[in-house]
Structure formats: C-alpha cells, structure tokens
Amino acid sequence: MHVTSPVREPLIQGGKTYADVTEDICRHVEATPTKEWKIAFGLSLIVLAYGSVCLAWTWWEGLGVWGLNKTVGWAWDITNFVWWVGIGHAGTLISAILLLFRQKWRTSINRAAEAMTIFAVICAASFILMHMGRPWMAYWALPLPNAFGSLWVNFNSPLVWDVFAISTYFSVSLVFWYIGLIPDLATIRDRATSKVSKFMYGTFAMGWDGSAKTWARYEYISLILAGLSTPLVLSVHTIVSMDFATSVIPGWHTTIFPPYFVAGAIFSGFAMVQNLMLITRVVYKLEDYITLEHIETMNKVITLTGSVVGVAYITEFFIAWYGGVEYEYYAFFNRMTGPYWWAYWAMMTCNVISPQLFWSRKLRRSISFTFFISVIVNIGMWFERFVIIVTSLHRDYVPSSWTMFSPTRYDIGDYIFSFGLFFTLFLLFSKYLPVVNMAEVKAVLRSTSAQLPAKIAGVAKVRQRGAAEPAYNKDQE
Amino acid sequence: MAELSGKYLVGVYDDDDTVLHAVPKLRKAGVKIKEVYSPFPIHGLDEALGHPRTRIGIAAFMFGVTGCCCVLTLMIWTMGYDWPMIIGGKDPLSIPNYIPITFEGTVLFTAFGMVITFLISNGLGPGTHFHPRFDVRATDNKFIMAIEMSRNSMTEEEISRALKDSGAEEVNIKQF
Numbered sequence: 001m002h003v004t005s006p007v008r009e010p011l012i013q014g015g016k017t018y019a020d021v022t023e024d025i026c027r028h029v030e031a032t033p034t035k036e037w038k039i040a041f042g043l044s045l046i047v048l049a050y051g052s053v054c055l056a057w058t059w060w061e062g063l064g065v066w067g068l069n070k071t072v073g074w075a076w077d078i079t080n081f082v083w084w085v086g087i088g089h090a091g092t093l094i095s096a097i098l099l100l101f102r103q104k105w106r107t108s109i110n111r112a113a114e115a116m117t118i119f120a121v122i123c124a125a126s127f128i129l130m131h132m133g134r135p136w137m138a139y140w141a142l143p144l145p146n147a148f149g150s151l152w153v154n155f156n157s158p159l160v161w162d163v164f165a166i167s168t169y170f171s172v173s174l175v176f177w178y179i180g181l182i183p184d185l186a187t188i189r190d191r192a193t194s195k196v197s198k199f200m201y202g203t204f205a206m207g208w209d210g211s212a213k214t215w216a217r218y219e220y221i222s223l224i225l226a227g228l229s230t231p232l233v234l235s236v237h238t239i240v241s242m243d244f245a246t247s248v249i250p251g252w253h254t255t256i257f258p259p260y261f262v263a264g265a266i267f268s269g270f271a272m273v274q275n276l277m278l279i280t281r282v283v284y285k286l287e288d289y290i291t292l293e294h295i296e297t298m299n300k301v302i303t304l305t306g307s308v309v310g311v312a313y314i315t316e317f318f319i320a321w322y323g324g325v326e327y328e329y330y331a332f333f334n335r336m337t338g339p340y341w342w343a344y345w346a347m348m349t350c351n352v353i354s355p356q357l358f359w360s361r362k363l364r365r366s367i368s369f370t371f372f373i374s375v376i377v378n379i380g381m382w383f384e385r386f387v388i389i390v391t392s393l394h395r396d397y398v399p400s401s402w403t404m405f406s407p408t409r410y411d412i413g414d415y416i417f418s419f420g421l422f423f424t425l426f427l428l429f430s431k432y433l434p435v436v437n438m439a440e441v442k443a444v445l446r447s448t449s450a451q452l453p454a455k456i457a458g459v460a461k462v463r464q465r466g467a468a469e470p471a472y473n474k475d476q477e
Numbered sequence: 478m479a480e481l482s483g484k485y486l487v488g489v490y491d492d493d494d495t496v497l498h499a500v501p502k503l504r505k506a507g508v509k510i511k512e513v514y515s516p517f518p519i520h521g522l523d524e525a526l527g528h529p530r531t532r533i534g535i536a537a538f539m540f541g542v543t544g545c546c547c548v549l550t551l552m553i554w555t556m557g558y559d560w561p562m563i564i565g566g567k568d569p570l571s572i573p574n575y576i577p578i579t580f581e582g583t584v585l586f587t588a589f590g591m592v593i594t595f596l597i598s599n600g601l602g603p604g605t606h607f608h609p610r611f612d613v614r615a616t617d618n619k620f621i622m623a624i625e626m627s628r629n630s631m632t633e634e635e636i637s638r639a640l641k642d643s644g645a646e647e648v649n650i651k652q653f
Contacts (some may be wrong), residue, residue, distance in 0.1 A: 018516060019619035143551060152555040156567040161577040168581040172588045180594060182601070183616070187516070190613040206596065207605030210615050211512045214599045216523035217531045221595050224537050228584050239577055443517040446493075456619045457491045 010450035011105050017458025018442050021289075022187055025434045025441075028284045029188055030197075033431055036283065041431075044423035051417025055130065056412050063133040065410040072393045072405040074145045077131035078243075079385040080415050083268065084124035084422075085166070086239055086261075086381060089233055090269025091117025095180070096229035099222065104448050105297050107440040108289045111184075112280060112430070114174035114177045119425040120272070121170045123418040128166070130414055158242040165239040169232055176225045179218070182208050183439040239261045244388065251331035251392030254319070260312035266349070267305035268381035270298050271374040276426065278371050280435055289436050292365050296453060299364035303375065306355030309384075313352060333394055339404060340391045343383050350380020478570050481653045485511070486636050488622040488645035496620040499643035500525040503622075506639050507631060511623045514615035520568045533598070537591040544586025549579050611651055623651075 016024070033041075058065055068075055091113040098106035141163045143153050153160045186208035189201040208214070211418040241261035244252040276296065281290040320332035335344045354376045358364040395402050429435075446456065490496040497519055503510060504527070513522060556562070557570035567574065596602055615621040622645070624636055631639075635646045 022516075022617045042613055042643065114517055116646040143555065151562065152560050154562060154564050155552045155556050156569070156571065158563060158577075161581075164578045167651040168585045172584060175592050179595070183517075187616040190616045203603055206601040206603060208601060209610050210514045210516060212515065212519070212522045212526055213512065214601075215529050216528065217533055217599060219518050220531050220533055221537075221591055224534065224591060228588055231580070232584050235577065235580060242577075332603060353640045366642060419598075439517040455491060456493075460614065460617050 008448075009293045011108065011291060011293055011448035012289060012441065012445060013291055013450050015451045015453050016288060016445060016449060017453050017456055018445065019458030019460045020440050021438055021445065022460065024193070024286070025184075025436050025438045026188055027192060028430075029434055030191065030193075037427065037431055038342060041427045044175055044420055044427060046420075047416060048424050051413055051415075051420045054410050054413025055141050055417045058130060058414055059133075059135060063131070065404050065408060066414075067408045069403055069405070071396050071401045071403045074131075074389050074393065075405050076407055076411040076415060077127050079389055080380065080418060081124050081127035081131070082240055082261075082385045082389075083382050084120045084127070084418060086237065086265035086268045086385075087272045087378075088117040088120035088124065088169075088173075088269060088271050089237060089262070089318065091115070091120075091263035092169075092229050092233040093269065094162075094273070095176065096226040096233065099226040100230060104444045105294055107444050108286075108291075108294055108436055109273065109298075110440070111177075111180065111433075111437045112229070112276060112435045113161050114173065114180070114275055115426065115429045115433075115435075117173050117269075118170070118177060119422050119429075120269075121166065121173065122425065123422050125166060125170070126418060127414075150424070158239060158246050161239045162243055167234045169236045170206060172225070172229060172232060176222075176229060179221065179225070179439075180437060181433065182206060183210065183218075184434045184437060186210065187438055188434065226404055230286070234262055237265045249392055250325070250327040251335070251388065253328075254316060256312055256316055256319070260309065260316070263305045263308035263312065264351075264381060264384060267302060267309055267355070267364025268378055270302050270305065271377035274298055274302070274370055275373040275378070278367060278374075280430060284435060285432070286436060288443065292367075295367065295370055296361075299358045299370055299373075302373075303355045303358040304366075306351060306377070310355075312351035313348065319396055327397070330395075334395055335391045337386055338391065338395070340387065340394070343387050343391065347380050347383040347387050350376045351384060354380070481609055483582075483653060484626040485611065485651040485653070486624040486626065486640065487651050488624070488640040489612060489614070489645075489647040489649065490620040490622065490644060491646050492627065492644070494621060495644040496622065497522055497525065499622070499645070502643050503639055508624060508636055508639055509628050511625045511628070514611060514623070516618060519535075519620075530622050533591060533594055535562040536594045537587050540590025540594075541583050541587035541603040543590070545579055545583040547586070548582030549575060552578060601635075609653060612649070 014020075066075070066077070067143045091110075094106045094113040095110040098110075103136050129138055132138060141153065141160065143155075145152070153163075182205055185205035186202050189198060189205045192201055194196040238258040238261070241257035245254060245257040247253065276293070277290050277298075281287055317332055317336075323329075334340075357369075357373065363369050390405050394405060446452065488499075490499065493515065496513060496515070498512065499507055500513065500522065504525075510526060513519075513526060516521070552575045553570065561569040591625075611623045612619065612621045622640070624640075626633065629636060640648050
C-alpha cells in the first residue's frame with residue numbers, strides 16, 4: 001500500500017472506489033435520455049434549424065446578404081471564426097499541456113474539454129466555408145494540381161498556412177481524443193445489456209482488453225501526442241493571428257499578435273469550459289469528480305491568461321503611440337474614442353477588469369459568480385476580435401470610404417447556426433459518451449481522493465444485480 | 478487482442494498495488510505470466526512483466542521525418558519549379574515562409590502514423606470486438622492475471638496456490 005501525503009487539495013470527493021467511478025460515469029450513458037436532456041436537445045435543434053435556414057439563404061443568395069461593404073470586407077464571419085478557434089484551445093491545453101506538466105486535475109475535465117475543442121473547431125471551420133461564399137469551391141484551398149482547374153495554392157500566404165493549421169489541429173485533436181476514449185468505450189461495452197449498444201460500443205472500442213503491454217504503449221503515445229499537440233495548439237493561433245499580422249493594415253500589422261492571440265484563446269476557452277462543466281457536473285451529478293478545487297484552478301488560469309491579454313492590450317496601445325507611425329496611432333486612438341468606442345470599452349471591461357476579480361478566493365470559489373464571469377469573458381473575447389477586425393478596417397486611408405458596419409439578420413443567423421451546431425454536438429456527446437475519463441480518474445484516484453475506502457476496487461453494482469454478464473465469461477461455471 | 482487458445486489460469490486481484498507486487502514474486506517462483514489486464518495503466522507493470530520497451534517512438538520519429546520531407550518537397554517543387562508565382566512581391570521559393578506548413582505536415586504525419594502503428598501493434602481495430610477475454614471486470618475494477626498452462630511446467634495446484642499467496646482473491650480456469 002502506498003500513501004501519498006496530502007500536499008495538494010484532494011481532487012476527488014466522496015470516498016470513491018474504482019467500481020464507483022465506473023458506475024457514476026457510465027450511469028448517464030446507460031440510462032435513457034432524461035426529460036431535461038430532451039428539452040435541451042430539442043432547443044438546440046430548433047436553434048440549429050433556424051441557423052441552417054439563414055446559412056442556406058446566405059449560400060443561395062451570396063455574401064451580399066451580409067452587412068459587408070467595400071471598406072469592411074471582413075466582419076462577423078472572421079470574428080466568429082477566430083472566436084471559435086480560440087475557444088477550442090482550452091481543450092488541447094488541458095489534455096496536452098497539463099499532461100506534460102503532470103497536472104492531475106486535468107483528468108476530470110479533459111474528456112469534455114477536448115470534445116468542446118473538436119466541436120468549436122467544427123464551428124470555426126463552418127465560418128471559413130461560409131465566408132468563401134461558394135463553399136463548393138472549398139477544395140481550391142487544397143494543394144491540388146493545375147489540371148484540376150486552378151493554379152497551385154500560394155504557400156507564401158498565411159491564409160493557406162491556416163488551411164493546414166486548422167485541418168491538422170482538428171484531425172490530431174480528434175485522434176488524441178478518440179485514443180483516450182477507447183478504454184472507456186471498452187468499459188461501457190463490457191457493461192452493455194442491449195445488443196445495439198454492445199455492438200456500437202464494441203465496434204468503437206476496437207477490441208480493447210487493457211493488457212499491460214497495450215497500456216504501456218497507450219501511455220507512450222499519449223505522451224508523444226501531448227508533446228505534438230502542445231506546439232501545434234500554439235502554432236494554430238499564431239497562424240490565425242498571422243492572417244492579420246502579415247497584412248499591411250494599421251492595427252493588424254503588429255508583431256505582438258501571436259502571443260497575444262494565444263493567451264486570448266486560452267482565456268476564452270477556459271471560460272467556455274467553465275460554462276460547460278458547471279452545467280454538466282450538476283446535470284450528471286458529478287460534483288464529486290469536478291469539485292470546487294477544479295473550478296478554482298481553472299479560474300486561476302483565467303486570471304493568468306486574462307492578465308496576459310490585459311498587458312498585451314496596454315502594450316499594443318503604448319507602442320502605437322511610442323512607435324510614432326501616425327496611421328498606427330490613429331487606428332488605436334479611433335478604437336478607443338471613435339464610433340466603435342463602446343465595443344472597445346466592452347472588450348476592456350470584460351477581458352481586463354473582470355478576471356481580476358478572481359484574486360478574491362471567495363469569488364473564485366463561488367459557482368454562480370464563476371459562471372457569470374465566464375459568460376462575460378466570452379462576450380469580451382468576441383468583442384476583442386470584432387474590435388481588431390472591424391475598427392481597423394472601417395476607417396480606410398481615404399476618408400471618402402470611411403463607413404460603419406451593421407450586421408444583417410443573416411450575419412446574426414449564421415452566428416446562431418454555429419451555436420446550434422455546437423450545442424447539438426455537445427449534447428449528443430454528453431449523452432452517448434462518458435464525459436469524464438474513467439481510466440485516467442481511476443489511475444489518479446489513490447493519490448487525489450479526499451478519503452480512501454477500505455477496499456479501493458469496490459463492488460460493481462451492475463454485477464451485484466446479476467445483469468450484463470457476457471456469455472463468454474460464464475463458461476467457467 | 479489476438480485469438481486465444483488453450484487452457485489458462487486466471488488470477489483476479491482486487492488492488493493495483495497487490496498485482497504490481499505479485500508479478501515479481503510469481504516470476505521469482507517460476508510462474509510464466511502471459512499478461513496482466515487492468516482498467517487503467519499501472520506504472521512499472523510492463524517492466525515487472527518483462528515486456529520490452531515499446532519502440533513506437535522510433536516509428537513516430539520516422540513518420541515525422543517522412544511528413545517533413547513530403548510537405549517541404551511539395552512546396553519547393555510547386556512554388557519553386559512547377560509554377561512559380563510572385564504574389565505580393567514575395568519570393569516564391571522562400572524556405573522561412575514554408576516553416577508553418579512544414580511543421581503542420583510533420584505533426585500530421587507523426588500523429589496519424591503513430592496512432593495507426595499503435596492500433597496495428599495492439600491488434601486493435603474494427604471487427605475484433607467479439608474476441609474472447611479472460612474476465613470482463615478488467616475494464617471495471619479488477620486486475621486480471623492470465624497464465625497459459627501449456628507454457629508452464631508447474632502443475633495447476635502449484636500455480637493456483639502461488640496466485641492465492643500473492644494476493645489473488647479468485648483463481649479461475651479458462652479454456653478456449
């Protein structure tokens with residue numbers, strides 16, 4: 001028996017055994033959908049349907065239905081794209097960077113956070129397809145040969161870098177997430193009672209048996225995937241920021257963009273993780289697994305990244321003045337005091353001031369306050385991208401082309417589409433897949449549990465009931 | 478997992494520490510252990526069982542080098558030789574501009590190559606889910622040790638006693 005001294009706060013409450021972990025996490029997967037879930041799913045389908053109609057009209061009619069004009073050629077589409085990609089970053093940070101740092105608190109939240117990453121990147125990609133206007137030409141962004149109908153792509157363009165970055169990020173995240181899911185799918189397969197779920201979970205578990213050799217390889221590739229995902233996630237938002245930073249537009253052409261974008265991405269992503277986890281832990285009764293300790297730790301990350309973002313805003317402003325380029329100075333002065341002053345100050349209030357409130361231990365351990373601030377942070381981060389994109393564009397070099405941007409119902413409808421898509425996917429995930437990584441929680445249970453039971457293995461309730469005993473396990477009797 | 482055949486003794490353990498300490502004890506007593514199945518990774522178990530260190534990292538490195546070369550070759554050939562384009566006054570053949578995509582390509586090839594190698598080397602894949610297993614509790618809360626009788630010279634009773642002595646709470650016989 002080894003005992004770890006409690007240097008850190010316990011992460012798992014309630015004296016859980018291994019059997020309890022299986023039971024608690026599998027319960028919602030095996031139960032029939034609850035009424036609340038059905039209502040939430042129905043609502044998100046309605047939202048998705050409304051958004052789909054708007055999107056269909058956008059594609060049918062063309063991008064003229066958006067509020068774009070010749071001065072402001074990028075607005076909500078790219079704002080939403082950067083916002084969603086940014087949200088995705090928290091999942092990879094939790095599953096990859098915290099794995100490299102051996103942070104045990106990631107085990108309770110990494111599964112859901114990484115699912116969020118995948119769905120957020122899908123939403124982001126949908127805006128790339130939308131802003132192309134002709135989505136059936138999307139393959140033109142791929143390096144296909146000349147005879148296929150177009151020239152080779154321009155590999156010197158950050159927009160092409162983005163194609164590679166986003167698609168690599170999406171597929172590697174998906175693979176990382178799926179590899180982590182296999183052992184848990186095997187657990188559900190071995191408990192399944194109905195033929196359909198036995199077949200489905202069995203197929204996706206791909207014959208996992210949990211042998212020591214497999215686990216050793218599993219741990220090894222998890223480590224390498226984490227090592228690959230860490231620079232990958234940083235590169236993705238760096239490249240997204242280069243979409244702006246490499247163009248010669250005052251307000252965009254700054255070298256501070258890559259680190260500033262990455263910090264902002266993690267900031268907004270953690271806020272979204274908080275929103276999702278605070279609801280999930282209550283709905284699925286996972287308060288023993290996603291504890292106040294987890295919430296507090298995530299709030300600390302929000303404060304850290306929020307402070308980095310705040311410093312970046314101030315630095316950017318200082319350099320705009322100190323650099324002595326009058327166009328650059330005007331772009332920033334206009335952000336603060338021009339017609340879009342409200343967007344700028346909304347961004348400053350939400351992103352710079354609100355996370356500083358978490359210096360108070362009482363506030364960062366308050367669930368309702370955390371939820372509130374997380375929503376505020378997400379609003380603020382949306383405004384950040386809006387400020388960067390629209391306020392830099394709307395006052396051109398030629399005052400005769402100065403203009404304002406106002407969204408049409410299709411700008412708004414296409415944004416609503418991404419919410420419908422995101423919540424539909426997340427609800428499907430949270431119903432049919434285990435929202436907490438059972439294998440990883442069991443692996444850290446001994447060292448992170450608040451109180452250990454006498455027998456850590458516990459008694460499996462499902463087998464006590466005499467159910468779900470597969471035929472091939474009975475032949476010894 | 479590959480198809481199993483023959484007769485096995487299956488020790489069921491209740492605790493990850495017990496099974497980890499049981500392995501060297503049993504091996505010292507001359508029992509040849511086929512494999513241990515657990516619901517989560519147990520550090521040091523594969524070494525205790527005498528499994529060789531995985532070489533999947535070497536494969537991953539090879540895939541990475543392949544990806545790096547493929548993507549870089551594509552860009553140098555298309556931009557530099559096949560159809561050079563000067564856009565925005567940028568030199569078409571400029572290696573610094575190729576760094577982001579080269580990096581992404583390297584990561585993509587490494588991740589996919591490594592994961593496919595992982596699946597193949599463990600015999601994981603679609604259509605394998607009806608393969609028999611020693612004890613389904615291995616994915617829940619128990620630690621299962623499998624001992625192949627044909628590979629052991631000791632008798633059933635001897636092994637069974639050794640398993641019980643090392644902390645196994647059940648010893649079952651499985652015939653495939």
